[in-house]
Amino acid sequence: MTFTKYIIALLVLIAFNSEAQTKKLKAYLDEKQYYAPEIGNYIEIQLQYVGYTLAYTPKENGLQGEIAVIMKFKQNDSIIASDAFRLQSPIMKDSIIEDFYDIKRFVLKPGEYSFSIELKDLNSNEASLNATKTITIEDLSLKTTISDIEIAESATHGDETSVFFKSGYNIIPKLSNYFPDELKYMPVYFEIYNTQLLNEDAFGIKQKIINSLTGEEIALFSKTTRHKPANVVPFARSIDIQNLPSGKYTLEYIVINKELKEVSKQTYDFERSSNIDNIFDPEKIILNPAFQESIHKDSVQFYLASLIPMAKPAEIKNILSVIKTKNEDNARKLIQGFWIATSSSNAYESWMRYKEQVLLVEKLYKNNYQAGYETDRGRVYLQYGAPTTIIQRESTPDEYPYEIWQFNKIGKFSNKSFIFYNPDLVSTSYRLLHSDMLGETKNPGWQQVLRSRNTPHGNIDTPNQNVNSSFGDSNYYFKQY
Numbered sequence: 001m002t003f004t005k006y007i008i009a010l011l012v013l014i015a016f017n018s019e020a021q022t023k024k025l026k027a028y029l030d031e032k033q034y035y036a037p038e039i040g041n042y043i044e045i046q047l048q049y050v051g052y053t054l055a056y057t058p059k060e061n062g063l064q065g066e067i068a069v070i071m072k073f074k075q076n077d078s079i080i081a082s083d084a085f086r087l088q089s090p091i092m093k094d095s096i097i098e099d100f101y102d103i104k105r106f107v108l109k110p111g112e113y114s115f116s117i118e119l120k121d122l123n124s125n126e127a128s129l130n131a132t133k134t135i136t137i138e139d140l141s142l143k144t145t146i147s148d149i150e151i152a153e154s155a156t157h158g159d160e161t162s163v164f165f166k167s168g169y170n171i172i173p174k175l176s177n178y179f180p181d182e183l184k185y186m187p188v189y190f191e192i193y194n195t196q197l198l199n200e201d202a203f204g205i206k207q208k209i210i211n212s213l214t215g216e217e218i219a220l221f222s223k224t225t226r227h228k229p230a231n232v233v234p235f236a237r238s239i240d241i242q243n244l245p246s247g248k249y250t251l252e253y254i255v256i257n258k259e260l261k262e263v264s265k266q267t268y269d270f271e272r273s274s275n276i277d278n279i280f281d282p283e284k285i286i287l288n289p290a291f292q293e294s295i296h297k298d299s300v301q302f303y304l305a306s307l308i309p310m311a312k313p314a315e316i317k318n319i320l321s322v323i324k325t326k327n328e329d330n331a332r333k334l335i336q337g338f339w340i341a342t343s344s345s346n347a348y349e350s351w352m353r354y355k356e357q358v359l360l361v362e363k364l365y366k367n368n369y370q371a372g373y374e375t376d377r378g379r380v381y382l383q384y385g386a387p388t389t390i391i392q393r394e395s396t397p398d399e400y401p402y403e404i405w406q407f408n409k410i411g412k413f414s415n416k417s418f419i420f421y422n423p424d425l426v427s428t429s430y431r432l433l434h435s436d437m438l439g440e441t442k443n444p445g446w447q448q449v450l451r452s453r454n455t456p457h458g459n460i461d462t463p464n465q466n467v468n469s470s471f472g473d474s475n476y477y478f479k480q481y
Helices: 289-293 297-305 313-325 328-342 344-365 376-384 446-450 474-478
Strands: 005-016 019-036 040-049 057-059 062-064 066-075 078-088 100-107 111-121 129-137 150-157 169-173 185-193 203-211 223-227 232-240 247-256 262-272 389-393 402-410 413-421 431-435
Touching: 019 111, 019 129, 019 185, 040 066, 040 129, 066 100, 078 100, 100 169, 169 185, 185 247, 185 262, 203 232, 289 328, 289 344, 297 313, 297 328, 313 328, 328 344, 344 376, 376 402, 376 413, 376 431, 413 446, 431 446
Parallel strands: none
Antiparallel strands: 005 019, 019 040, 040 100, 057 062, 066 078, 066 111, 111 129, 150 169, 150 185, 185 232, 203 223, 203 247, 247 262, 389 402, 402 413, 413 431
């Protein structure tokens, strides 16, 4: 079972006070799979409609939108399950337009299905949107297993009349896996099935949060709880993430038996942005002699600054503050503190491996005005590791010199690419032009920029309209991965 999410967009005509404006209807869609002994395997289709993108009509107490929704599950061109309905938004009062949610459940046998959805804003004259995707229903009835993990936007005591009702709660799903600083808690819900098959009087559920890029388990969030076996065991918990630093993480739940052996596992990937990062007071750190001996006196400031590609915003501020003081002991302690927080089980070994990489990028990528770690290529190398493949083109008829770096794996992510280019043609300071990695520079007009020596510019809507791709050019190589 995998966490899936995509945006459904639809051009609509919005009319307010007889003044027409063109907008795009947006809805976020997610799917979760569950099992109920009385009905079997079922899938939950969750939708979040972005309120301000709908067209509304006046009502007695405010404004209301209306959407026609058609969902179908097919196998071999035969419709196995479907639903068609009209969904009215809540009444929007006082010009406060909010998002609203809906859930539809389908009982389906295990197997592969073609799922299609059609959305039509009934207050618009624009055509409806049709989207399809392949969904595999897993059989959760045969062994001890865990449903998909659902994160709640809100959870309140409810009753069975609500479409959001689960195990005594009305759970409004959170369809985004991004948690900004203002979100202090992560409400989690999932179900464990068939634990009676373990033939034990109790089982455990182990919780972990793992840094997706480093693989390190964050000890603060690790815990194990004891539960009684049953056909269905609902699990609800609110995780306090106030002290979780910014980064990409995997939330992991594992069912374990009495011998502490793993029986089943489920994961949920998310991203955290927080003002709470690893900040150390160097005066309170006792220097490890191994760290002290690993850094020559003349290189302390250099190696402290070399941590910036790996550091979070608050950590960078702390690093720059210590560099400004030119205090050698505090610089050494801060290096040590950084690696203890980053890799607590083998801090010194992790530092020595990183130090080798810093020296490598210094040799490969430094230029007349930048250290290796300060360049875009050096920063990417230190942050993500060595690329699987590098394509280098020093000269082409139409393009600036460029390099394409392809990574088979970056943490939990697969097949990510970076394209660097050298527009000044003098130094070797290649700049990052575009990447499909989450959180990196994304430039939809990168082909135009790369060819801007000889190719006329496009427009803001179609930046690459004058770019004619050919076999063996940068666009060809970038799309190979």
